[in-house]
Amino acid sequence: MAEQTGRFDGIIEFVEAARLGSFTAAGNLLGVTNSAIGKSVTRLEARLGTKLLHRTTRKLTLTNEGEAYFESCLGIMDQLESVETSLATGRATPLGRVRLDLPAAFGRRHILPILNALSLQYARLDFSVNFSERTADIIAEGIDLAIRIGALGDHADLVAKRLGTQRLMICAAPSYLSRHGQPTELAELSRRDCFGGWRRNQRPGWLIKDAAGNTAFEEIRVRHEFSDGEAMVSAALAGCGLCQLPTWLIGDHLRSGSLVSVLESFSGAEMPIHALWPRSRYMQPKLRVVIDAVTKAALAANSGFDM
Secondary structure, X not given: OHHHHHOXXXXXXXXXXXXXXXXXXXXXXXXXXXXXXXHHXXXXXXXXXXOOEEEOOOOEEEOHHHHHHHHHHHHHHHHHHHHHHHHHHOOOOOOEEEEEEEOHHHHHHHHHHHHHHHHHHOOOEEEEEEEOOOOOOOOOOOOOEEEEEOOOOOOOOEEEEEEEEEEEEEEEOHHHHHHHOOOOOHHHHHOOXXXXXXXXXXXXXXEEEOOOOOEEEEEOOEEEEEOOHHHHHHHHHOOOOEEEEEHHHHHHHHHXXXXXXXXXXXXXXEEEEEEEEEOOOOOOHHHHHHHHHHHXXXXXXXXXXXX
């Protein structure tokens, strides 16, 4: 049993030293000397067979391996604290840090207000949020919850919950259409100024709904590429070309007339919206409360988040 307990020696000392950037500060916090903290971390490194901290006379910094280990330790400690609190109080209290990976425009518009409300409701619930169109590796990057738009691959180690569907429309500003005319057939998309998402080693194209109601891929001529939907809207409003965007992003502009729907018989292709999180036997209250709030917001809309 003593050997089993020894497996966890030095973790608290390492976490506090890494968090505070100093053996002395960690020692003051834990009530021991800075040399005792340093020795504990050194023994931990020896047991793991890797260097966790770069040591200088001025401060401590994490190595790449140390960064990964530090994030894992924080997650485990958050989970332990959450379980202990629920046992002590008889209820599950959301506390700790939730790491989220969100599509940029969608995350800012639909998810960020939910997180802000939860932050006001739960004083010990913290968030680290990344807004990006890059598909992050949820497990490898220590992400607690991600929102994905589009078809999902096979992820046996993840749980997926469908939140809704986004509907795509092709549109342009009246100023662009007055200069170049209304497109009337799909073949024109190979000659027009079109906006596309930032793609690497992929053919540029849009999802088109054909006469039978099926979704097909149509290649386009991409003049401008943007990694953010809001930037695409801005370029469209300026009259720079044609774009395909979800109705939740351009609905107000379509209603005001600042953008005009074109090729309507080919519009309406849909993409699913999912929440994904790592599969686990125990879901921490901090994650459960976020998933519940996001799900509730999706159900409050007519068809998920497609508003």
